[in-house]
Amino acid sequence: MAEARSRDRSLLRKALSPSHACATLLELGGLADGSLAQPAAAHLRDHVSSCARCQTELTLLNEFENAAPGPDEEDAVRWISARLERRFSEAGARPSPWRARHGAALPRRSVFTALNLGGFALAAATLAAAVTIGLREGRAPELAQPSLAAPTVLRSAGITTLSPAGELDTAPNELRWAPQTDAASYSVQVMEVDHAELWSAETRDASIVLPPALRARIVPGKPLLWEVVAKDAAGRAVAWSGKQRFRIRT
Amino acid sequence: MFHACLAGCLIFRGGVLEALSDADLVSNHLAAGGSGASIWLQELFRRHYTKVVTWCLRVAGDREEAHDLAQGVFVKAQRHLGAFRGDSKVSTWLYSITRSECLNYLKSRCPLNDALDDDVAEALPDDPESRPERIFELHSSFQAARALLDRELTDTEKRVFILHYGDDVPLLTITRLLGLENPSGAKAYLVSARRKLARALRRWRASERLTA
Numbered sequence: 001m002a003e004a005r006s007r008d009r010s011l012l013r014k015a016l017s018p019s020h021a022c023a024t025l026l027e028l029g030g031l032a033d034g035s036l037a038q039p040a041a042a043h044l045r046d047h048v049s050s051c052a053r054c055q056t057e058l059t060l061l062n063e064f065e066n067a068a069p070g071p072d073e074e075d076a077v078r079w080i081s082a083r084l085e086r087r088f089s090e091a092g093a094r095p096s097p098w099r100a101r102h103g104a105a106l107p108r109r110s111v112f113t114a115l116n117l118g119g120f121a122l123a124a125a126t127l128a129a130a131v132t133i134g135l136r137e138g139r140a141p142e143l144a145q146p147s148l149a150a151p152t153v154l155r156s157a158g159i160t161t162l163s164p165a166g167e168l169d170t171a172p173n174e175l176r177w178a179p180q181t182d183a184a185s186y187s188v189q190v191m192e193v194d195h196a197e198l199w200s201a202e203t204r205d206a207s208i209v210l211p212p213a214l215r216a217r218i219v220p221g222k223p224l225l226w227e228v229v230a231k232d233a234a235g236r237a238v239a240w241s242g243k244q245r246f247r248i249r250t
Numbered sequence: 251m252f253h254a255c256l257a258g259c260l261i262f263r264g265g266v267l268e269a270l271s272d273a274d275l276v277s278n279h280l281a282a283g284g285s286g287a288s289i290w291l292q293e294l295f296r297r298h299y300t301k302v303v304t305w306c307l308r309v310a311g312d313r314e315e316a317h318d319l320a321q322g323v324f325v326k327a328q329r330h331l332g333a334f335r336g337d338s339k340v341s342t343w344l345y346s347i348t349r350s351e352c353l354n355y356l357k358s359r360c361p362l363n364d365a366l367d368d369d370v371a372e373a374l375p376d377d378p379e380s381r382p383e384r385i386f387e388l389h390s391s392f393q394a395a396r397a398l399l400d401r402e403l404t405d406t407e408k409r410v411f412i413l414h415y416g417d418d419v420p421l422l423t424i425t426r427l428l429g430l431e432n433p434s435g436a437k438a439y440l441v442s443a444r445r446k447l448a449r450a451l452r453r454w455r456a457s458e459r460l461t462a
Contacts, residue, residue, distance in 0.1 A: 008383040009415065015386040015395060016416030025349070029342030052400045052408040053416070059409055063427060064345045067301040067308075076313040080306075080320055081299040087321065088287040088295055088328075 018053050028058050032065075159228055159241040168248050171218040172210060175226055179206035180239050183230035190214060190226045193245075198224070221250040267293045272340035276331060284332055291331070295324055298341060302348055308426035309352040319355055323348050353417060385451055402450045407443040410436045 023031070023044050030036030031044055048054040069077040159180060164172040175188055188208055189200040199214045218224060223245055230239040270278070272294060279290040287295075302323055307316040326347050334343050386395045403411065409428060413419040414436070419427070425435030432438055 008381065009418075011383055011386055012415035013418070015392045016412050019393070025346045026338040026342055029338045029345075033339060033342075035338075050397075050400065052396060052403075053412055055405070056409045056412045059405075060349070060413075060427065061342065061345055063429070064301060064305055064348065065341060067304040069300065069304045069307075073304060073307055076307055076316065077300060077303045079313065080303045080317045083317060084299055084303070084321060084324060085292075085296060088292055088324065 016053065018057075019051075021047055022051060023048065023054050023057075025057065025061065028054065028061055032058065032061060159230055159239045161226075161228065161241050161244045164226075164246040165244055166246060168246055171215045171248060172246070173215070174207050174209045175228070176207040177228050177241060180230040182232055182238050184233040185231050185235075187229045187231065188226065189228075190224060191243075193223050193225060195225070218248060220248040223247040272297065273336055276334055276336070276340060280332060287328065291328060294340065295327075298344055301341070302344060305348055305427075306352065309355065309423055311422065311426065315355075319351060323351050326351065353419075356417075356419060356423070381448070385447060385454075398450060398454075399447065402446045403443050404439075406430070407439045407446070410439040411443045414440060 027036060027040075027044055028048075031041060031048065036044065048058060160178040162176040162178065164175070175190075177186075180186075185202055185204050186206070186208075187200065187202055190198045190210070192198060198217060199211070201208055224247065225243045225245050227243045228241045232238050267275075267289065270290075270293070275290040275294040279288045279294070282288045282290065299320075303316065303320045306319040306323065307313070310316040310319050323344070327344055330347075334340065385398060386392060399408065399411065406428070410421075410424055413424050413427075414421060421436040421440065424430070425437075428436070430436055430439070
């Protein structure tokens with residue numbers, strides 16, 4: 001009985017496997033997003049219309065492209081994604097052998113084409129170098145425990161942040177950082193952990209008071225991120241704090 | 251000046267990374283040496299965590315195993331990013347890795363030990379000659395047999411049949427992957443498919459007898 005079933009399964013597996021005429025996944029992808037050129041697209045479409053195997057693969061590819069966690073999957077997907085993000089961010093924080101030899105990499109061409117900066121490419125190159133250095137450590141850091149003896153110095157990617165950081169008893173009144181000698185102004189931003197912006201502002205000081213509307217949104221147990229970018233007199237970014245994390249204890 | 255300020259604002263808001271396409275992120279990562287997890291690679295992966303992780307969770311049905319599976323997908327993607335030729339979307343390329351890793355994972359879990367197979371068998375008449383497998387034994391070519399399958403079954407029945415018997419995907423996993431919401435999920439479609447194929451086989455035999 002088990003032998004017969006095994007023989008049946010083996011036969012079906014062979015019969016239902018893709019034939020030499022079946023499309024590859026990359027071809028199916030091209031067909032689905034319209035990037036496959038003619039006449040290959042028309043030929044492939046003909047085949048897929050009569051091939052249950054290719055139709056199945058195409059269905060799965062579409063399911064994957066549109067995969068969004070259901071209510072019963074959300075927590076697990078968030079948990080796994082956070083662990084993966086941490087793993088690959090930590091791997092990125094360690095300098096690669098190439099980086100150790102050559103320093104931080106400049107983006108090749110895409111930053112300029114994406115921003116369409118045209119004749120201002122030189123200024124953008126300076127800024128892109130800054131972002132390459134700054135964003136290199138752009139992961140959301142773990143909650144740090146502030147010391148009672150001295151102001152907390154978390155870490156620096158150019159600007160040393162002073163507060164808030166880690167677990168707090170109450171909502172902070174202000175954001176504070178160490179002043180930069182070459183900074184004419186600072187841009188600050190407070191955001192959700194998914195980097196959605198809650199509030200942003202500009203200041204010339206090394207601190208800024210948080211508005212009541214924002215403070216009302218800082219509720220116990222909810223982690224938030226903040227960061228500050230120092231700019232020179234020409235408005236160019238010259239230093240960056242990295243994202244700092246804090247929350248009010250529950 | 252304006253452009254420099256604009257660029258500064260975009261950088262501050264993470265706009266530079268967000269403005270780049272997946273293919274640009276791959277190019278920049280490779281231009282930076284292609285090793286380690288550069289900011290380009292981190293951003294690329296961040297964009298695709300949800301779909302890869304959701305997929306792996308549906309395949310594994312367990313949070314810890316789904317994590318290991320998804321991590322394997324991204325490690326493999328990181329290792330082989332240099333082989334990405336740019337002739338497809340990055341997400342399609344990532345799917346090909348995800349699909350392969352998931353099938354290997356399922357194969358490693360004793361594919362024939364699917365308790366639901368026994369349920370399916372019990373739900374069908376015990377007639378060896380009407381087993382749908384006979385279609386593939388009797389027809390002169392697999393192509394003709396697949397055409398029969400294509401003719402007789404609904405789209406969902408075809409998908410379930412092919413995934414279960416062609417790729418050894420367990421019925422519970424198929425239920426999750428295809429988002430089937432009926433009470434017994436893929437099993438109902440498999441039972442229905444086998445019944446239809448058994449009927450088609452009987453009809454085919456009758457017509458063969460008439461011809462003879």
